[in-house]
Amino acid sequence: xxxxxxxxxxxxxxxxxxxxxxxxxxxxxxxxxxxxxxxxxxxxxxxxxxxxxxxxxxxxxxxxxxxxxxxxxxxxxxxxxxxxxxxxxxxxxxxxxxxxxxxxxxxxxxxxxxxxxxxxxxxxxxxxxxxxxxxxxxxxxxxxxxxxxxxx
Amino acid sequence: xxxxxxxxxxxxxxxxxxxxxxxxxxxxxxxxxxxxxxxxxxxxxxxxxxxxxxxxxxxxxxxxxxxxxxxxxxxxxxxxxxxxxxxxxxxxxxxxxxxxxxxxxxxxxxxxxxxxxxxxxxxxxxxxxxxxxxxxxxxxxxxxxxxxxxxxxxxxxxxxxxxxxxxxxxxxxxxxxxxxxxxxxxxxxxxxxxxxxxxxxxxxxxxxxxxxxxxxxxxxxxxxxxxxxxxxxxxxxxxxxxxxxxxxxxxxxxxxxxxxxxxxxxxxxxxxxxxxxxxxxxxxxxxxxxxxxxxxxxxxxxxxxxxxxxxxxxxxxxxxxxxxxxxxxxxxxxxxxxxxxxxxxxxxxxxxxxxxxxxxxxxxxxxxxxxxxxxxxxxxxxxxxxxxxxxxxxxxxxxxxxxxxxxxxxxxxxxxxxxxxxxxxxxxxxxxxxxxxxxxxxxxxx
Numbered sequence: 001x002x003x004x005x006x007x008x009x010x011x012x013x014x015x016x017x018x019x020x021x022x023x024x025x026x027x028x029x030x031x032x033x034x035x036x037x038x039x040x041x042x043x044x045x046x047x048x049x050x051x052x053x054x055x056x057x058x059x060x061x062x063x064x065x066x067x068x069x070x071x072x073x074x075x076x077x078x079x080x081x082x083x084x085x086x087x088x089x090x091x092x093x094x095x096x097x098x099x100x101x102x103x104x105x106x107x108x109x110x111x112x113x114x115x116x117x118x119x120x121x122x123x124x125x126x127x128x129x130x131x132x133x134x135x136x137x138x139x140x141x142x143x144x145x146x147x148x149x150x151x152x
Numbered sequence: 153x154x155x156x157x158x159x160x161x162x163x164x165x166x167x168x169x170x171x172x173x174x175x176x177x178x179x180x181x182x183x184x185x186x187x188x189x190x191x192x193x194x195x196x197x198x199x200x201x202x203x204x205x206x207x208x209x210x211x212x213x214x215x216x217x218x219x220x221x222x223x224x225x226x227x228x229x230x231x232x233x234x235x236x237x238x239x240x241x242x243x244x245x246x247x248x249x250x251x252x253x254x255x256x257x258x259x260x261x262x263x264x265x266x267x268x269x270x271x272x273x274x275x276x277x278x279x280x281x282x283x284x285x286x287x288x289x290x291x292x293x294x295x296x297x298x299x300x301x302x303x304x305x306x307x308x309x310x311x312x313x314x315x316x317x318x319x320x321x322x323x324x325x326x327x328x329x330x331x332x333x334x335x336x337x338x339x340x341x342x343x344x345x346x347x348x349x350x351x352x353x354x355x356x357x358x359x360x361x362x363x364x365x366x367x368x369x370x371x372x373x374x375x376x377x378x379x380x381x382x383x384x385x386x387x388x389x390x391x392x393x394x395x396x397x398x399x400x401x402x403x404x405x406x407x408x409x410x411x412x413x414x415x416x417x418x419x420x421x422x423x424x425x426x427x428x429x430x431x432x433x434x435x436x437x438x439x440x441x442x443x444x445x446x447x448x449x450x451x452x453x454x455x456x457x458x459x460x461x462x463x464x465x466x467x468x469x470x471x472x473x474x475x476x477x478x479x480x481x482x483x484x485x486x487x488x489x490x491x492x493x494x495x496x497x498x499x500x501x502x503x504x505x506x507x508x509x510x511x512x513x514x515x516x517x518x519x520x521x522x523x524x525x526x527x528x529x530x531x532x533x534x535x536x537x538x539x540x541x542x543x544x545x546x547x548x549x550x551x552x553x554x555x556x557x558x559x560x561x562x563x564x565x566x567x568x569x570x571x572x573x574x575x576x577x578x579x580x581x582x583x584x585x586x587x588x589x590x591x592x593x594x595x596x597x598x
Contacts, residue, residue, distance in 0.1 A: 006545070007541075007542060007545045007592075007596065008596070010541070011538070011542075011596040011597070016597065019533075020533065041553075043553055043554050043558075043561075043567050043568055044537075045567075065567045066535065066537075066567070067535035067536075067537035067538050068534070068535055068538050069537075069538070071535075124541060126541075127537070127541060130537065
């Protein structure tokens with residue numbers, strides 16, 4: 001059963017802050033990866049650009065349109081992966097995905113930082129896809145940045 | 153029923169009656185109608201709908217997603233169950249008793265839906281999976297036989313994707329072009345623009361919705377039909393919303409084709425009807441091949457069964473047809489004009505309260521009498537999906553998104569809207585619940 005407490009936790013201050021003041025929103029003039037993803041069922045959209053140098057995400061920008069959950073998650077994600085090695089970024093993506101699927105251990109992972117504010121989304125199954133949109137884009141962008149010859 | 157003038161008169165009465173109170177933009181009192189519609193006994197009707205009587209997230213369900221699909225009355229559920237329990241068999245050609253009964257129920261259902269549409273000849277009524285299939289059938293079959301380079305199909309920016317994409321597909325195959333009517337800020341179409349486009353002399357068919365699923369706009373189909381016919385073109389009416397929410401008489405509307413679905417008018421999913429004028433249908437090639445639709449089959453060629461079976465390949469949705477007929481019987485018992493008047497009274501009541509909410513942006517015609525029971529809106533910077541989640545937590549079901557009308561969303565410069573849509577079983581108390589929950593949205597997004 002959904003309670004008002006759960007609702008408040010879903011729409012807590014930190015999420016609305018990222019929704020209204022998204023970090024790293026904009027466009028990179030040069031990018032090693034540039035992906036555009038949308039959730040066709042609800043129309044949420046994201047364009048994610050990465051600049052990858054020597055295995056590190058040196059810069060990241062996103063543009064998007066969608067609900068507070070999708071946009072806040074994308075904003076938090078960019079703040080966390082900027083300056084991080086690609087492998088670490090993928091680790092964050094996998095722990096965040098686990099948290100969205102209700103893994104309590106992942107929800108307690110402090111390295112997820114602001115993203116932990118989204119733990120409540122796991123209780124709203126129809127909204128999990130919104131939260132994961134930015135991370136789906138990240139995984140796609142990492143693949144693109146790696147180039148076609150690293151199919152491993 | 154079926155006379156558009158009469159519907160307008162009834163509608164105006166409904167929203168300006170003393171009971172409906174707070175109309176934001178009151179109109180002058182209309183001439184009293186000759187045949188007033190009695191108000192619906194909503195409390196009694198609600199008893200027919202089992203799904204309405206449940207709690208969602210700890211609150212009594214308020215179901216305001218009727219433009220997506222309606223709930224089903226026990227009369228429809230019993231008809232489907234009764235068929236499967238007593239008469240289940242494949243239709244046509246069976247020589248045994250159950251097949252005879254199934255065929256009788258199936259063809260009887262066709263006759264009942266024909267009557268609902270004001271149609272004399274049941275052979276003009278073709279069972280489909282729904283509105284989408286009906287439109288695809290006409291686009292593919294009529295379109296392939298009649299369209300070529302230089303021809304135009306007239307659509308509007310308020311069409312559901314199901315009345316847009318099938319035409320894109322056939323236009324690509326035949327070289328025909330698509331033309332579009334603009335939608336005004338008020339969510340309406342302009343007849344002058346219809347004239348302008350028709351004056352080009354290239355339009356072969358206009359395909360327009362009777363009622364906008366995203367805005368609720370009641371389009372002036374009769375006026376458009378007269379213009380389209382004067383230009384020598386045909387009119388397909390998308391009745392997905394229209395048949396559910398307004399009286400339908402396909403001849404009074406001036407339609408040449410009329411497609412609609414069972415599930416939006418209290419019937420089951422997976423069943424719908426395409427009605428077309430006999431001479432048009434008879435001149436059209438089959439849409440799908442298979443059993444049921446043939447007369448004589450040889451190795452290299454076959455001949456087709458007569459209407460309506462030409463367009464009904466394969467074992468049909470027998471239970472669906474029976475359920476849909478039970479649904480139209482139910483609606484006729486309640487009275488389509490009274491249903492529309494009830495919806496408009498709820499719309500007027502809702503609009504008056506919503507206009508008071510700071511940060512509200514409303515879409516569609518200002519006057520409830522120009523709409524069926526649909527209210528599309530935005531509230532502050534809360535995204536419609538967030539609105540819908542917050543409302544759901546309080547048991548209020550609405551829809552949020554582009555409503556399969558991306559052209560319309562682009563027209564208004566939005567990605568999505570929140571949409572509450574009413575039906576015969578909704579009440580003013582439920583509108584109050586909607587407004588109260590929107591206050592929660594404002595609090596959380598303050």
